[in-house]
Amino acid sequence: MSIERVTPKHYPKVDFGRRGMALGIDFLCVWIVSSLLGSSQVGVQVVQILVFAIFWVILRVIVPYNNQGQSLGRYAVDIKVLEVEAGKLPDLQSLLKREGIIGLGALLVSIALSNIIRNPTAILLLIPLAIDCGAAFSDTQLRQALHDRYVKTMVVSSRRGYSLDIKIKKLVEKARSNMRQ
Incomplete structure (x- = not known):
């Protein structure tokens, strides 16, 4: 009996722009809701932090768990989160x-x-989020940020989504061609 080497399933790499757009969309949704409940006083608002944390868990944990690994932002740019070894949600x-x-890290950005x-x-x-997400630049194989490495997850392309990044590229290209004429 011989040992057979099994090659891991290959998933398409997700570029940093799409990952950043997905995080930005989710962050903006949560930040706007939490900012509406804040006040104009100087300093950190406890209610605002609690609302941010609750909506972050809803949008980034509960929704992806029930939606094939896609949050609102990930759905918008056709990406999802999977486990590295199993290739599943x-x-x-x-x-x-x-x-x-x-x-x-996102909460600290909100406070900032x-x-x-x-x-x-x-x-x-902004430094903690930059360090966490910046680690993905050094990982050429799976492009894992520190939070991905810790939990052994990866972000991959999905066929299911809104393709917001592609639609924006088409609009920009159309605007450029109209300006040239």
Whole structure:
């Protein structure tokens, strides 16, 4: 009997622009809802943080768990989250860990955006998210950020979605061609 080497299933790599758009769409949805409940006082608002955390869990954990690994932003740009080894949808606990890490970085960005005018040093709150997501640039094989490596997940292309990135590219190209004429 011989040992047969099984090659892992190949998934198409997702470029950083699409991943950034998906995260940005989800972040904006959650940030707008949490900002509506905040006040104009200086500092960090506890209610705003709680609303941000609750909506982040709903949009980035519960929705993908019930929607083939796609949140609203991931659906918009045709990507989804899978486990590295099994190639299937991560379980609820893995999604909670993954989104807890990136959600903390997103929460710090939200706090920075709310306080940047009054306190310019709030821009330093962007560093944890930049470090977490920046790790994907060094991973040429799976393009995993730190939160992906910790939970053993990967972001892959999906055939199911809205294809917002492709539609935007077509609109930009059409606008460029109209400007040339």
